[in-house]
Amino acid sequence: MSYENKDLSFSLDGDFVLDENGDLALSEGFDCTVDDINILVKTQNGDTFFFSGADLEDLIGLPNVIEVANLGVGQITSALVANGVVAPEDLLVYAIPFEGRILYHISISTKEGETSYNYDIDLRSPME
Numbered sequence: 001m002s003y004e005n006k007d008l009s010f011s012l013d014g015d016f017v018l019d020e021n022g023d024l025a026l027s028e029g030f031d032c033t034v035d036d037i038n039i040l041v042k043t044q045n046g047d048t049f050f051f052s053g054a055d056l057e058d059l060i061g062l063p064n065v066i067e068v069a070n071l072g073v074g075q076i077t078s079a080l081v082a083n084g085v086v087a088p089e090d091l092l093v094y095a096i097p098f099e100g101r102i103l104y105h106i107s108i109s110t111k112e113g114e115t116s117y118n119y120d121i122d123l124r125s126p127m128e
């Protein structure tokens with residue numbers, strides 16, 4: 001799968017990024033993929049008509065056990081693969097439940113190397 005995309009750039013909070021001239025900045029290559037991953041992991045289905053999100057808010061209020069954490073692993077994997085962001089053979093997602101939270105570790109391996117991201121979900125309160 002090619003990770004040579006070009007799209008608008010987003011901050012980790014999901015805001016548009018501006019370039020040095022005050023124009024909307026662009027992400028290219030794997031930076032664009034990173035933006036897409038961040039958006040999909042933090043999006044609920046129905047929030048946008050462009051793509052389907054990982055629906056991790058559905059886990060809030062559930063017990064902090066490995067079975068619940070693994071539901072999130074499946075939801076993240078499905079969202080990233082179904083939306084064509086990451087090839088399934090390049091993707092590894094695992095979860096670490098602890099103290100009312102679940103840490104999701106997302107690793108993408110390509111011919112250029114491996115890149116990893118962590119997303120922390122608090123099961124006790126809504127996502128921001």
